[in-house]
Amino acid sequence: MTTGATEAFRAARDFLLEHREDQPTACRDFPRPDPTEFNWALDWFDVIARGNDTTALWIVAEDGTDTKVSFDELARRSDRVAGWLRARGVRRGDRVLLVLGNRVELWEAMLAAMKLGAVIIPATTMLAPADLTDRVTRGDVAHVIAESAVTPGFAEVPGAWTRIAVGEPTPGWLSFAAAHDGSDGHDADAVFVPDGPTAATDPLLLYFTSGTTAQPKLVGHTQTSYPIGHLSTMYWLGLRPGDTHLNISSPGWAKHAWSNFFAPWNAGATILIVRQERFAARPLLDTMVRCGATSFCAPPTVWRMLVQEDLGAWRTALREVIGAGEPLNPEVIEQVRTAWGLTIRDGFGQTETTAQIGNAPGQEVRPGSMGRPLPGYTVALVDPISGEVVTGTDAEGEICLELAARPLGLMTGYLDDPERTAESMRHGFYHTGDVGTRDADGYITYVGRSDDVFKASDYRISPFELESVLIEHEAVAEAAVVPSPDPVRLAVPKAYVVLAPGHEPTRETALSVLRHARAVLSPYKRVRRIEFAELPKTISGKIRRVELRGRERELHDGDQAGRGELEWFEEDFPELKGN
Template sequence: MTTGATEAFRAARDFLLEHREDQPTACRDFPRPEPTEFNWALDWFDAIARDNDATALWIVAEDGTDTKVSFAELSRRSDRVAGWLRTRGVRRGDRILLVLGNRVELWEAMLAAMKLGAVIIPATTMLAPADLTDRVTRGGVAHVIAESAVTAGFAEVPGEWTRIVVGEPTEGWSSFADAWESDAPFAPDGPTAASDPLLLYFTSGTTAQPKLVGHTQASYPIGHLSTMYWIGLRPGDVHLNISSPGWAKHAWSNFFAPWNAGATILIVRQERFAARPLLDTVVRCGATSFCAPPTVWRMLVQEDLGAWRTSLREVIGAGEPLNPEVIEQVRAAWGLTIRDGFGQTETTAQIGNAPGQEVRPGSMGRPLPGYTVALVDPISGEVVTGTDAEGEICLELAARPLGLMAGYLDDPERTAESMRDGFYHTGDVGTRDADGYITYVGRSDDVFKASDYRISPFELESVLIEHDAVAEAAVVPSPDPVRLAVPKAYVVLAPGHEPTRETALAILRHARAVLSPYKRVRRLEFAELPKTISGKIRRVELRGRERELHDEDLASRGPLEWFEEDFPELKGS
């Protein structure tokens, strides 16, 4: 254990807890911990777990059954698993593919791998065999720990790698359950350099083949102090986050941020999302903070939220920007304001509305501790200053952000491109007001021109979702002979609404009443939205569909598509 690293980490954490409602001071005076040696599982988790019988992990099964594990118990169990994994050949620097759902073994395996100095590649249980082959091959995997339900998907995956199964016994696979009976001792085999690799994440691939993002023993564990601060977590809190294992947000809010604070991680297992049982569990378990992606919030506000008297103090939106209409509905029901934030797999939380700060409609907040944000003109490469500045959201590298990745694995060109000219380039566009609040405009790939005006899909989507009939919307450019492109909305209807001409007219009329003429949605189609398996909308797929549909025949239609010309009633409005 590195005592100095533990003390520096604790001092930084305690400083953020002390200034949890003073974001400017927290950012300005944040005492950055920059150890040369650090192992979060040994130097932090074990330190706070010693003689600590408070609940670290609370899993609620679909039938309502509770599983609770204390900090002290998880520390002991992960030691035992680490000792057993060493007997299975796991060594420092080895890469382990974890394909596990929300079960206790996931957290045991994560902690044990960290203690061994192994490199973890988290993966969702929804991957197809081709995806598994990609993970194992490109990830250089030496060991696989997987649920029994997914082991068949590995049948054709090449390579010599250790097979460990969680759940039902599987022929040819060692049983993870043997670890609980193992008497193999565990002791660290030496210090862990803070720069050593810890995590490799395959991105969700909204625009291209998934990239492989590398994080160090410091970048996620220490970097997620910013995430802890943004969420507003305190020791003893009960934090619920809706996220699937295998994606970075799961590590953000179901691993590092809560345990950085000394809070309980609450997990609600559902095969298929159901709002009412989830809300019942929030009340019964006394959750104090709740983080969910926009898709979940949009489903929750279909319920009468005011009927649930919760203990929630903090409510958070993450994954994609949250529409103002949803924020208002939650505020009306619970008297709480959903606080938005921004980050990526490549980073921890960069920007956010921290507790106690003014929340400005549409803004995702200000830079968080450990980050210095600049807006950079994507053409000139110069920093944009002044009121209402707009540019690519970039991170200054002069003082390297604590939570920034080491780079893209085996891709020096892509790494260099993302970190050129003294900045890490996020690929996202934002505007900044005079007080430093940053508002999301869209992915640089998603912003488009119509009649030579720049259009932010997110702005139009936020207007559309204000209509009662709209559950979700995605706006993309649709080819047009006069304007080059016009905004088209793909719309998912809320329960109780039908995909009729009357519904399309009502939605278009609402949009015209709110949007400036050059921003008008001029085409609308009722359809399901293509998404990555992590739940992000694949606008790139919709843009491609528009080109296929309208490039050759501009009058062609989707099966449930309407043009504004179909509605004489709209003329003059």
């Protein structure tokens, strides 16, 4: 049923589609929807889905088998699931933990829970039992919908929560399949009727962040902050009705909701999923071509693996290529441009928000920059010491969002943590914790997390800048730069390096990488130590630099003789002197 909220949402969406290559106008004149009542599954998805036989969801299994579900089918299937969940006790405001992989039931359950007004807590299937206990306990979970294969992990999780298994029959768990086949006596053909309107400010999503430095925070979003807020993400990705969008991210993380749920369906595009137990570049590229993907978004780790292949051998239908999660190094962007004639467009956002900053389609992409503010966001750079807004050319400061007109896609706060919420929203700004610079034309370049930037010999060092130089070397697949304690300089830049295939962790390789860095970087920025090692990462794939910094303190603080197994200092190479 079309409502006033539906029409306001449609007007905003259509405005962004009309101005998809005019970012300044899109930001300046964006007709921000501000409904008092809104339920995205009912007021948007169902409206565009009823009678629409276009493919909404296309899942390609590892063996190449296709599963396609139309918009109309998903609307009807999610209705059945909503009715069945209601009969099993799911009520408005109840918290539902979803522990599902990329399978149709995930999208059915998401839509169904939204239609009921329930609060969704997405989670990855890779969580350990202790993590599941944390989710259920801190999340105050009333119902769990999980893949049968992961149900043993809940054996010791306390509570009287409803157990619903997806897949093989599981003793003690209800079968999700009964929602469709009526095997438990439920009338699968019953018409679903919402129990009432949904307030726009009602909670919709709770996300446990990946926790690179501490216990995961629990981020709260409303019925509008993610659904309507992700119009900015749709705009950044450059999605249009009829597109086929392929995104690489795992269920349970915010980026999955960004690019595998809200943004594509805000546009009326098809979501393409390629299931892989372990990432494999060639099968992914083959499927991308076969399925005619028109847009592709992936994190830097995936892009770095893709460029190890001869990308030019795959003739894709891609119009848009996007990088997300962490800044993408210029060398990778250039390799993709050479192979496909397309420029990877970077962007910036957080679990706490939708896409805040990005290079939208049709805009000049400046090397190293992640773009300009997106519709719905006003970005300021704030001096982390004085708290003053930094202006002028080449200004540097913490990336913050002005709260005078609250950003459309901003979280409500951190659940049950008013102090942390207040700290992040202090002095009229939401503080991202990330540092950036801004040029005269408003382009923002990422410098690093405020706690990752460090000083060496009293010079300010951006790890990302050094990592971008290192990855240009043919032997370097990934790199992470952290401060290493030094008795003279206080700290020196040290690079942890993951080698590309075909390269060995030898003295010769270390010398070659250090020579390359010295040839490009200013003397005060030089990488002075290098170690070949795997990089510790969060379960969502982000590098845990905090762990590397701690290791450095253990190795070198007060004992400069400490070394990693495959570590070299610049002093080990007399041939570098004078260079």
